[in-house]
Amino acid sequence: MTNQEELARNPSSLQAYIDDLYSKYESLQDGVVANYIPELAKVDPELFAISIVNVNGEIYEVGDYQQLFTIQSISKVFAYGLALMDHGRDYILTRVGVEPTGDAFNAIVLDEQSKRPYNPMVNAGAIATTSLIKGSDATERLNRMLDMFQKYIGRDVFVDISVFTSERTTGHRNRAMAHLMLNFGMIDKPIDEALDLYFQQCAVMVNCHDLAVMAATLANKGVNPITNEQAIKSCYVKDILSVMYTCGMYNFAGEWAYKVGIPAKSGVSGGIIAVVPNKMGIAVFSPRLDARGNSVRGVKVCEELSQHLGLHLFECSPLVNI
């Protein structure tokens, strides 16, 4: 019997499997916690959680899955969805490309010809995306952003003021990108409001369970499988998953697509989400990062899960229902 057949027969074996994965990687200490945002350096590096939510709303999780942390770059996925709903695909494409960069997430680089940021999953593209969120003033734009997160998560959300302030005070690289994009007409004035909203979206508090529900919502055509609320129009889910697949893991995106083979997104606080379309959302949280800014344990767990469950999109033996 294959692993997939065993899981279809006995779903509790998925819980047993992630419990084993957790024990296997619990002692792994490779990597370092992000410290370029001073508040992030204070996190307990030992925190570790794995959550899986399938499209039927069934939940499998282990470890510190209730521990709150700031969502950081994983927010880029969801902000892109809101911008798509606000303006439509054609307009968004004129402001943010869909090409992987092969560069670090915080590279100060724009497309030579079009002057667009390369894609919405790296900082420059995410700042441009966030600058497009509609609203009559900064408060309305923030509230629309928080409402959007609320639909994906299924509860009220809030911004961690310390992390927001820490990043706002030290985020000169992001500010430089915004000025560069202003120069080329890719974002409009006032850039400080766009940057503030970007720093706020990065400082939204989530736990690993929430991230798995958010990923499961994308797996479930935009409908939160726990609350049944539509968080994003289903026609935009393919746009989001495409850029996650090609750009979500920054300069590791190619290797990730080859090895793990499912759309994913990581953030510097140590979260990773992965989406198995029509099946499930996966989230891992562990703050120690590799040189590219991806969670070390998170990458390992996703690699093993993908192999064990046959999750790769181009897997020759199709995944059975879990």
Ligand SMILES: NC(=O)CC[C@H](N)C(=O)O
């Ligand atoms: N990779 C990340 O999670 C980066 C997000 C972080 N807020 C930044 O702008 O640098």
